Amino acid sequence: MKVGQKRRFSVRAFPGCKSATDVCVGDAVNWYLIQTKRGKERCVHDKLATMVAEVFLPILKTRASRQGHRRAAWGTSPLFPRYLFAKFDLEQRYFDVKYMPGVGGVVSAGAEPLTVPPLVVDEIKRRSINGVVEPVEDPLRNGDCVRVVDGPFKGFEAIFDRYLSTPERVAILLSTLETNGLRIVLPVDSVTRREA
DSSP: OOTTOOOOOOOEEOTTOSOGGGTOSSOSEEEEEEEEOTTOHHHHHHHHHTTSSEEEOOEEEEEEEOTTOSSEEEEEEESSTTEEEEEEEHHHHHHHHHTSTTEEEEOEETTEEEEEOHHHHHHHHHTSBTTEEOOOOOOOOTTOEEEEOSSTTTTOEEEEEEEOSSTTEEEEEEOOSSOSOEEEEEEGGGEEEOOO
């Protein structure tokens, strides 16, 4: 390539699409998957928002136990760690995006950046509220085998009885050698479904 000459890109379809025309409807602006450096997703999102048509960083609402606390706290983290979606004209913005601080690169097949079908981005947006995706928790049912993961009964296995009037508390039947189904009440965060 000569100095001052612009590089021409051939756009390839993301795996699963029949051709690049499935995602490029005569428009130069397409969705691309941007790889970021570790922990830089939000920073890159904010910088890209000022220079490209649209940026989407799907966030996952998570529940994690905090050390020294009995109850789990809600937090958020990227749905796809180290990745975000950006909609831009590849010819005009490729090098600005690729060499932006915090960016690892544009996801490519060889040297050709892959376009992301708009349906993929639209489906993730549809499943989120303001960009935050909440995992669908499978509720416990009467008779499910559970394991106590927190508190004085940690490590015990039990049978799930029912949710109490407040959904934050559950009743379980604890079976030990000394008892025949001792009913105890615990915070819902203290119980998890036992893997078969």
